[in-house]
Amino acid sequence: MTALFQSRELADAATEKIRVFAQPQRLMILSYLLGGERGVAEIEKATGIGQPTLSQQLAELRRADLVVTRREAKLVYYRLASDNVVLCVRTLEAMFGRDEIAGVAERQDQPSPPAVKAQAPTVDLSTGAAAFARII
Template sequence: MTAIYESRDRADAATEKLKIFAQPQRLMILSFLLRGENSVSEIDAATGIGQPALSQQLAALRQADVVKTRREGKQIWYDLADDASRLCVRTMEALLTDKPDPQQIMEAATRTVAPKKKPVTGTGTASFAKIL
């Protein structure tokens, strides 16, 4: 792995990635998604961002490949895209407290959070198949 100081391209890429996290509403969304996959309405209820700002921020996060989506009927579900995204958000939450503790930061960075279980929705044979 090339250290950031060794490559201007790497430094530029890192800066672009940091810009995604350097927006309060996006950071709130990402922090909430640490708890697992959620629908747009659940994200809105938890963060209070409201429309259309929530849609705009979710689009920016999708474009940056920090979140992934899943469609179920008319509803879209959001989750963090990968373990690297989880690690970034978890580490920021630990680092950006009033008094960061190095031990807590390491624990936060290495801890796994079990995603919450989503209830199975719908009716009929297709719903039954989802249970299996």
């Protein structure tokens, strides 16, 4: 693995990916999707992000390859695109108060759809932001 300080191209790519994470509404969506695949209406209800803003933010997350979609008739379902995305979101939550909001996705009254759920790999958070930068 090449360290970011060794490659301007890698540093630029990491910066662009971090830019996508660094928007509150997108981060809220990603955090909610830690609970598994969700439909647009579920995301809207849970996050309070209304249309058309929600559609714009979901499109940006798709363009950045942070979420993937599944269509079922007219309904579109979203889930986190990879274990790396799960790791990034979980790391951000751990760094910025995850203890205070632990279990938000699990406490939702809505049952999780029987879709593929991303599982977070075990993370050593003692390295902080350096670990976050390495996975992007």
